[in-house]
Amino acid sequence: MNWPHKDLLDVSQLSREDVDVVMRTAASFREINSRPVKKVPTLKGKSVVLFFAEPSTRTKTSFDIAGKRLSADTFGLAKSGSSLQKGETLKDTVLTLQAMNPDAIVMRHSASGAADFVARRVSCAVINAGDGWHAHPTQALLDLFTLREVWGDELVGKTVVILGDIAHSRVARSNIRLLTMLGVTVRLCAPRTLLPKDTQALGAKVYYELEPALAGADAVMCLRLQLERQEAGLLPELREYARRFCLTKDRLALAAPEVKVMHPGPINRGVEIASDLADAGNSLILDQVASGVAVRMALLYLHITRKEKGETA
Amino acid sequence: MTLPDLVVANVEVPGRDGFWTLCCAQGRVLELVPHDPAAVFPEARVIPGRGLLLMPAMTDAHTHLREPGQEWKEDIASGLSAAAGGGFSNIMCMANTTPVNDNASVTKLMLRRAADSWPNGPRLFPVGALTLGLAGKQLAPMEELLAAGCVAFSNDGEPVADTELFRHALEYAADLAPVIDHCEDPYMAKGSGANEGVMSARLGLRGQPDVAEALQVARDILLAEYLHAPVHLAHVSCRRAVELIADAKRRGAPVTAETCPHYLLMTDAALFGYDTMAKVNPPLRTDDDRLALMQALREGVIDILATDHAPHAAHEKETPFEDAKNGITGLDTALASLWELVRLGKLTAEDIALRFAWRPAEIFKLPHCRFATGDPADFCLFDPEESWVVTTESLRSKGKNTPLLGQSLTGRVMLTVVGGHVVHELARPGA
Ligand SMILES: [Zn+2]
Numbered sequence: 001m002n003w004p005h006k007d008l009l010d011v012s013q014l015s016r017e018d019v020d021v022v023m024r025t026a027a028s029f030r031e032i033n034s035r036p037v038k039k040v041p042t043l044k045g046k047s048v049v050l051f052f053a054e055p056s057t058r059t060k061t062s063f064d065i066a067g068k069r070l071s072a073d074t075f076g077l078a079k080s081g082s083s084l085q086k087g088e089t090l091k092d093t094v095l096t097l098q099a100m101n102p103d104a105i106v107m108r109h110s111a112s113g114a115a116d117f118v119a120r121r122v123s124c125a126v127i128n129a130g131d132g133w134h135a136h137p138t139q140a141l142l143d144l145f146t147l148r149e150v151w152g153d154e155l156v157g158k159t160v161v162i163l164g165d166i167a168h169s170r171v172a173r174s175n176i177r178l179l180t181m182l183g184v185t186v187r188l189c190a191p192r193t194l195l196p197k198d199t200q201a202l203g204a205k206v207y208y209e210l211e212p213a214l215a216g217a218d219a220v221m222c223l224r225l226q227l228e229r230q231e232a233g234l235l236p237e238l239r240e241y242a243r244r245f246c247l248t249k250d251r252l253a254l255a256a257p258e259v260k261v262m263h264p265g266p267i268n269r270g271v272e273i274a275s276d277l278a279d280a281g282n283s284l285i286l287d288q289v290a291s292g293v294a295v296r297m298a299l300l301y302l303h304i305t306r307k308e309k310g311e312t313a
Numbered sequence: 314m315t316l317p318d319l320v321v322a323n324v325e326v327p328g329r330d331g332f333w334t335l336c337c338a339q340g341r342v343l344e345l346v347p348h349d350p351a352a353v354f355p356e357a358r359v360i361p362g363r364g365l366l367l368m369p370a371m372t373d374a375h376t377h378l379r380e381p382g383q384e385w386k387e388d389i390a391s392g393l394s395a396a397a398g399g400g401f402s403n404i405m406c407m408a409n410t411t412p413v414n415d416n417a418s419v420t421k422l423m424l425r426r427a428a429d430s431w432p433n434g435p436r437l438f439p440v441g442a443l444t445l446g447l448a449g450k451q452l453a454p455m456e457e458l459l460a461a462g463c464v465a466f467s468n469d470g471e472p473v474a475d476t477e478l479f480r481h482a483l484e485y486a487a488d489l490a491p492v493i494d495h496c497e498d499p500y501m502a503k504g505s506g507a508n509e510g511v512m513s514a515r516l517g518l519r520g521q522p523d524v525a526e527a528l529q530v531a532r533d534i535l536l537a538e539y540l541h542a543p544v545h546l547a548h549v550s551c552r553r554a555v556e557l558i559a560d561a562k563r564r565g566a567p568v569t570a571e572t573c574p575h576y577l578l579m580t581d582a583a584l585f586g587y588d589t590m591a592k593v594n595p596p597l598r599t600d601d602d603r604l605a606l607m608q609a610l611r612e613g614v615i616d617i618l619a620t621d622h623a624p625h626a627a628h629e630k631e632t633p634f635e636d637a638k639n640g641i642t643g644l645d646t647a648l649a650s651l652w653e654l655v656r657l658g659k660l661t662a663e664d665i666a667l668r669f670a671w672r673p674a675e676i677f678k679l680p681h682c683r684f685a686t687g688d689p690a691d692f693c694l695f696d697p698e699e700s701w702v703v704t705t706e707s708l709r710s711k712g713k714n715t716p717l718l719g720q721s722l723t724g725r726v727m728l729t730v731v732g733g734h735v736v737h738e739l740a741r742p743g744a
Contacts, residue, residue: 091631111633112517113587132635134517173517196514197522 003302007119007126010135011178019144019182023153025298026145026291032069033293043072046304049097051077051107052129053090053114058265059129059138062289063106066296072103072304090117098122103304107131112170125303133168139264140174142295144182146287147219150260156183161213161255163247164223164272165194166202171223171264176204189213191244193234210245217255219284221262222247222272238271248274260284315343317357319690319733323348324362326684327662335367337690340733345684360728362694366662369670369682370402370435370691370729373644374571375469375493375547375619378404378437380426381419382411387624387711389423390430393437395622395644395710397737400693400726401435403679404622404644408442409470415442415453417461424462434691434731438464438679443482443492447471452482455489464677467493469547472529474499480536487542491677494533495547496554497595501525506592506639510599512581518634523551523602526595530554534561537568545676546570548621550595552605559614569676571619572606574650575641575716579603583716589630589637590716593623607659610668616676618669620647624712642712646703648695650717652724655697690733696741699725 003021005013014022032040048067052060060076067074077097090109097105097118104125107115112132119126130136151158160179166172166188179186186204188195199206207213214220229235252259261273261283269275278285317336326333332348336357378392379385389406396404406423408414414423420439427437441458443466445451455466466486472495473479479494486492497503502521507513509520530546534557537544549555549572558570575593580600583591591597609615623640630637647669654660674681682691700723705713729737 089628089632090636091628109633111635113635114633116587117633132517132633133519170517197509197520198511198514201511201514 003306005303006306007115007128008137008299008303009115009119009126009128011137011140011174011181016181019141019178022141022295022298022302023145023148025302026294029297029301030291030294032297033290038069039071040069041071042301043067043070043304046072046103048072048074048300049077049100049102049105050074051093051097051105053107053109054130056108056130059108062292063129063296063300066293066300069293070297070301072300075102090114091121094118094121104300125306127299127303130170132170133173134170135174136170137174138292138296138299139171140178141299142288142292143175143221143262144178145291145295146262146284147260149287149291150284155179158218159185159187159216161187161189161217161220162223163189163210163213163220163245165225165229166190166223167194167196168226169223173202175221176202180204187213187217189245191235194229210251211254214251214254217259219260219262220247220252220255224264224266225268225272227268242271246271246274247277249277252277258282262288264288315339317343317354319730320354320357320359321362321367321694322359323350324365324367324694326367327666333367335684335692337733340690342682342684342686342688342690344686360694364698365694365696365727368400368648368662368693368695369666369684370693370731371400371648371669372403372673372677372679372681373401373620373622373647374405374617374673374677375573376404376406376622376644377409377624377640378406379410379624381422385626385711386629389426389437391709391711392622392624392644393427393431393435395708396435397431397729397731398709398726399644399646400648400695400729401644402691402729402731403436403438403674403681405438405440405464405677407440407467407469409447413442413446414439414463415445415447415458417457420458420461420463431736433734434736436680436731438462438677440465440467440469440493442466443468443486444473444478449473449475449478452478452485455486459489463490464679465491465493465545467495467547469493469495471495472497472499476532480540483536483540483542483544487540491543491545493545493547494529496526496529496533496549497521498525498528501528506594506596506634506637507584508581508596508598510581512584516584516587518584521596523553523598526551527553527557530557534558534566534568538564538566541567543567543569548573548576548595548619549606549615550576551598551602555605555609555614559609562614569616570614571617572610572615573619573621574643574647576606577603577610577654578650579716584634587634588716589632589634590641590714590718592634592637592639593621593641594639611660611664616668617673618651618665619673620644622710624710625714626711627713630714640714641716642708642710642714645708645710646715646717646722648726649701649722649724652697652722656723690730692730693726694728695724696727697724699723699727701725
């Protein structure tokens with residue numbers, strides 16, 4: 001199987017078949033993560049730059065572990081302490097990265113389209129670990145992986161609610177694209193200030209109240225709420241947000257009996273989700289973290305080994 | 314009797330049938346007469362006009378030159394060169410330089426640079442700052458600026474949020490010179506560069522809603538009517554603003570308005586792929602907005618065309634979309650790009666002469682040429698069939714930031730004359 005993409009910028013570039021390949025590859029790597037010695041030599045001698053121009057301990061750590069378990073060398077290039085803080089342009093950073101000649105760049109940036117900008121200027125693989133409000137494809141793929149572990153690969157007819165700050169969420173955008181492509185019904189739920197004005201652009205049904213959105217749902221993905229949204233005038237105090245939109249046991253009772261709860265983390269307990277729910281049996285939050293490593297191993301493997309496979313084919 | 318020293322023979326003129334001969338002497342129009350093949354002009358330079366269109370030279374009421382302060386983007390010499398190549402005789406340069414043009418010494422510096430680099434034109438007419446430092450806190454010394462050579466006042470780029478101060482600015486300027494306002498509610502997603510709509514939602518970009526513009530347009534209209542003081546509304550980009558202006562004009566409000574070629578030619582679809590060249594403020598809007606602007610321009614609801622020429626250096630656009638500077642370079646391509654609309658039958662050459670040459674000069678009381686005896690000899694010759702590709706080399710502006718790069722345009726300014734002086738001339742193959 002030769003992976004057809006140099007870069008992973010968003011899920012919209014993937015076909016159903018590509019998604020299956022990622023899922024199958026991740027499943028095979030998942031097993032490594034439960035071994036006593038969690039390391040294979042697959043990417044020995046390969047180097048992966050973790051370029052995080054916006055802080056994200058979770059995603060960065062997840063990629064770091066994924067790379068190391070495949071024996072790749074990983075190098076962090078963080079915003080703080082780098083020349084980025086001294087006003088260097090992204091283009092200059094790209095030229096620097098390219099000169100280091102890595103096999104893959106995993107990047108996180110606060111500007112929508114930044115991964116695309118870099119990918120067009122470097123010869124190695126670029127994996128988008130989140131760009132602005134635009135896309136977070138690896139999160140969407142790991143969310144899908146997590147759901148398939150529970151539901152199997154037949155997703156048509158399932159209903160997933162995405163709850164919270166949709167407008168500013170790359171996680172939401174990528175999940176909507178991926179889930180709707182696979183036949184899942186996606187419902188979005190948020191106050192209007194946290195939705196884009198033209199919600200039809202997103203291609204999912206929109207609810208402004210939580211209860212009807214939850215009715216019969218098979219899974220609820222809570223999004224992380226940036227607490228500054230209050231200061232930006234998008235929300236009253238957090239207590240009020242929680243009153244209207246916090247996922248609680250009572251509200252979740254409206255959903256399907258086997259409903260699953262997800263959250264990309266880090267959680268604001270009591271704001272996005274009631275604390276007891278986050279730890280309850282139907283919570284998949286820790287499964288998401290575990291899936292994250294396996295899916296990212298798969299993506300690093302597919303992108304880094306792509307060229308050699310193509311050459312020998 | 315004066316003998317002509319400059320003649321354009323056998324040329325077509327928008328709005329007039331047949332072929333014409335333009336005779337000029339000592340920088341002024343002598344006469345525009347039906348072409349007579351037997352006429353000879355022994356003392357004159359005779360320019361053959363066959364296949365060309367004689368257009369009045371244009372006035373750009375909204376240009377950003379970057380001198381003083383940001384000469385790497387553009388300086389006055391290169392900006393005037395682009396103006397000459399684009400067929401302009403007059404350009405009005407905005408005050409957002411570094412330092413800001415809020416005192417006579419900056420105005421005088423600009424005028425001296427223009428005179429040194431282009432002594433025979435195109436002519437530079439500085440626009441003075443409306444408030445000191447464009448800070449929106451205190452009025453600039455408008456009489457001083459006027460005396461130094463400014464022809465209008467504007468806070469362009471930094472809309473005045475304080476309505477009380479803006480009121481006083483209009484009152485104070487009313488006896489001096491027109492006020493040009495950049496209409497954008499500065500609290501609503503300032504400078505985001507993308508229209509709030511389907512495209513911004515898909516791309517995950519902060520959007521600037523059209524109502525942010527319309528709110529400020531409505532404010533300005535109400536103040537202009539209340540104070541009986543004129544306001545010129547800069548770079549109108551959306552239907553909502555057009556509707557407000559049409560209404561205001563029906564009531565006789567003292568407002569005039571401009572739009573730019575890019576709002577007539579493009580929509581926010583150009584942002585696809587995060588193309589920073591299409592990032593401009595106000596942002597490119599929807600096709601519905603574009604059509605409303607076209608109609609408003611034909612009907613005179615929008616009075617004039619202006620380029621909003623905003624040159625930037627390559628590295629200021631070679632960034633992610635959100636980090637890129639706003640603006641499109643426009644002087645070089647204004648007429649040629651609009652010609653596409655003439656070819657499609659959406660505008661006429663007369664519309665362009667009226668909206669890009671005569672009306673702006675009238676509004677701001679600048680010299681212009683209607684081809685009447687005694688008018689300044691300000692004209693350009695346009696080849697409507699000449700096709701050319703917009704490349705970094707073909708643009709005379711230092712700013713190469715246009716979504717037209719790489720595109721082929723049909724129609725080109727072959728020669729520009731300001732006050733009887735040829736300031737731009739391209740060799741015509743076969744002529
Ligand atoms: Zn402006």
